[in-house]
Amino acid sequence: MKIAFIGLGNMGGGMAANLLKAGHTVNAFDLSAEALARAKDNGCATFTSVREAVAGVDAVVSMLPNGKIVDSVYVGDVIGYASKGAILLDCSTIDVDTARKVTAEATVAGYEMVDAPVSGGIGAANGGTLTFMVGGSESAFARAEPILAAMGKAVIHAGGSGAGQAAKICNNMLLGASMIATCEAFTLAEKLGLDLQTFYDISSKSSGQNWSMTSYCPVPGVGPQSPADNDYQGGFATALMLKDLKLAMEAARSVDANVPMGEKAAALYEAFNEAGQGGFDFSAIIKTL
Amino acid sequence: MKIAFIGLGNMGGGMAANLLKAGHTVNAFDLSAEALARAKDNGCATFTSVREAVAGVDAVVSMLPNGKIVDSVYVGDVIGYASKGAILLDCSTIDVDTARKVTAEATVAGYEMVDAPVSGGIGAANGGTLTFMVGGSESAFARAEPILAAMGKAVIHAGGSGAGQAAKICNNMLLGASMIATCEAFTLAEKLGLDLQTFYDISSKSSGQNWSMTSYCPVPGVGPQSPADNDYQGGFATALMLKDLKLAMEAARSVDANVPMGEKAAALYEAFNEAGQGGFDFSAIIKTL
Numbered sequence: 344m345k346i347a348f349i350g351l352g353n354m355g356g357g358m359a360a361n362l363l364k365a366g367h368t369v370n371a372f373d374l375s376a377e378a379l380a381r382a383k384d385n386g387c388a389t390f391t392s393v394r395e396a397v398a399g400v401d402a403v404v405s406m407l408p409n410g411k412i413v414d415s416v417y418v419g420d421v422i423g424y425a426s427k428g429a430i431l432l433d434c435s436t437i438d439v440d441t442a443r444k445v446t447a448e449a450t451v452a453g454y455e456m457v458d459a460p461v462s463g464g465i466g467a468a469n470g471g472t473l474t475f476m477v478g479g480s481e482s483a484f485a486r487a488e489p490i491l492a493a494m495g496k497a498v499i500h501a502g503g504s505g506a507g508q509a510a511k512i513c514n515n516m517l518l519g520a521s522m523i524a525t526c527e528a529f530t531l532a533e534k535l536g537l538d539l540q541t542f543y544d545i546s547s548k549s550s551g552q553n554w555s556m557t558s559y560c561p562v563p564g565v566g567p568q569s570p571a572d573n574d575y576q577g578g579f580a581t582a583l584m585l586k587d588l589k590l591a592m593e594a595a596r597s598v599d600a601n602v603p604m605g606e607k608a609a610a611l612y613e614a615f616n617e618a619g620q621g622g623f624d625f626s627a628i629i630k631t632l
Numbered sequence: 633m634k635i636a637f638i639g640l641g642n643m644g645g646g647m648a649a650n651l652l653k654a655g656h657t658v659n660a661f662d663l664s665a666e667a668l669a670r671a672k673d674n675g676c677a678t679f680t681s682v683r684e685a686v687a688g689v690d691a692v693v694s695m696l697p698n699g700k701i702v703d704s705v706y707v708g709d710v711i712g713y714a715s716k717g718a719i720l721l722d723c724s725t726i727d728v729d730t731a732r733k734v735t736a737e738a739t740v741a742g743y744e745m746v747d748a749p750v751s752g753g754i755g756a757a758n759g760g761t762l763t764f765m766v767g768g769s770e771s772a773f774a775r776a777e778p779i780l781a782a783m784g785k786a787v788i789h790a791g792g793s794g795a796g797q798a799a800k801i802c803n804n805m806l807l808g809a810s811m812i813a814t815c816e817a818f819t820l821a822e823k824l825g826l827d828l829q830t831f832y833d834i835s836s837k838s839s840g841q842n843w844s845m846t847s848y849c850p851v852p853g854v855g856p857q858s859p860a861d862n863d864y865q866g867g868f869a870t871a872l873m874l875k876d877l878k879l880a881m882e883a884a885r886s887v888d889a890n891v892p893m894g895e896k897a898a899a900l901y902e903a904f905n906e907a908g909q910g911g912f913d914f915s916a917i918i919k920t921l
Binding site: 439462474476499501502503505506509510512513514515516517518520521523524525527528529530531532534535536537538541542544545546549550551552553554555558559591594595598599600601602603604605607608611631632 | 728751763765788790791792794795798799801802803804805806807809810812813814816817818819820821823824825826827830831833834835838839840841842843844847848880883884887888889890891892893894896897900920921
């Protein structure tokens with residue numbers, strides 16, 4: 344297939360490379376000349392406008408920083424410019440409302456579109472092991488799936504338009520709250536004189552068990568290898584967790600959902616980010632407790 | 633062995649019965665004549681004072697409502713009255729400081745003592761499938777273990793005196809916070825139009841996974857069988873979760889630990905309890921979101 348790829352940053356660069364590896368032709372566009380040069384080195388055809396990049400393609404894949412940019416790129420330069428019949432796949436993490444609005448406009452113009460945000464970081468983008476949570480019709484999902492499968496290890500149909508974004512932010516809201524609660528439990532345990540490995544051994548097999556503890560333990564030297572064992576470098580940056588929590592809070596307000604623990608987690612990650620710690624893995628918040 | 637059992641309520645009654653089944657002789661004391669009559673029917677010898685019940689026994693096991701009562705029973709009527717050489721096992725869930733104080737007084741008087749709070753409810757007490765988290769010396773643990781094993785499926789040595797209580801409240805603080813965060817994630821997912829089973833399928837295999845979701849799902853009809861499937865009856869009562877959260881907050885204050893998510897969970901369970909919902913399973917808090 345001939346695929347246009349819009350946004351070849353830290354994540355998009357690796358994803359586009361995996362589309363090339365799978366035998367697709369990739370038309371690349373990015374505002375950054377550097378990103379575009381890297382894409383060219385990897386074997387992409389490069390373009391200086393979105394409209395040129397999407398002309399004549401079978402699919403458009405985008406990986407962009409926020410909903411405003413996604414809206415402006417699709418409404419301004421993709422819809423009406425990509426070939427009729429092209430399938431549109433936005434892999435950005437953005438707000439549910441914008442995802443639905445853009446898909447609705449694409450649908451009116453005769454395109455099928457999915458929202459397909461990812462779980463997994465730069466390593467997973469480069470390695471082709473991302474998980475995609477996909478929102479869209481059965482028909483759009485069926486067309487999107489093989490394209491996404493070339494960039495990931497799991498492609499999950501979460502529901503209709505916007506459901507990919509909704510699933511991601513609900514999951515990550517739970518993740519953010521669970522991580523801080525896990526950090527607190529270890530901190531309190533230590534101050535009460537418990538050995539942290541012993542507390543892990545007990546709680547990881549008990550009702551406190553959660554992914555933040557047993558797959559991503561925030562305590563160095565306890566549990567499986569995690570960013571905590573590498574001075575909280577790499578992993579899932581605090582700034583990105585905060586972005587997801589803000590999207591979750593925005594979504595909760597829009598549907599009048601009561602999310603007190605999510606709100607508390609968002610406030611705590613905002614303070615941690617504002618203290619200049621946004622580049623550290625989100626488990627580093629244990630250092631503030 | 634001849635064992636004195638102090639406090640034969642909903643939990644203690646079943647625990648004492650399992651000691652009898654294991655072949656021990658049980659001297660029972662409870663302030664309630666009804667509880668004592670049930671103990672007699674089960675085969676316990678019954679006594680009208682703690683001092684008489686503990687005279688000449690090899691071990692004393694207690695299951696009492698709070699730290700003040702544990703202190704007064706042990707300091708007033710067990711220490712100095714139970715045979716020298718008896719091992720003392722307090723299975724109540726109480727504050728860490730009182731647990732350590734009572735053990736210290738018992739030690740000075742020449743007894744070995746453990747704090748051994750349980751995980752598991754009335755069903756586990758009756759079925760002999762409790763988990764004991766034990767604080768005490770190696771020697772005290774070695775003596776306590778076979779007695780506790782007659783009442784449970786797991787006996788874990790958490791550390792020195794008070795470590796059983798510390799492990800339990802740290803775990804349950806994490807559990808309370810995780811349960812509410814899980815309830816919020818399902819509630820937000822539903823309001824955003826996600827199918828709840830689909831959200832479960834995604835999040836239970838992703839970074840939002842936690843025991844409250846995958847072993848005790850608060851949504852009826854989703855995940856394994858849980859109190860949610862029985863109108864939130866049975867299970868772990870909100871009032872008991874609140875008791876543990878209050879103990880955790882007290883412990884956090886005493887060691888100057890920062891537990892913002894735990895605090896939020898305690899406040900939410902307190903409000904739920906004050907709204908008259910204390911008898912419902914703690915997952916019922918999903919109804920308030």
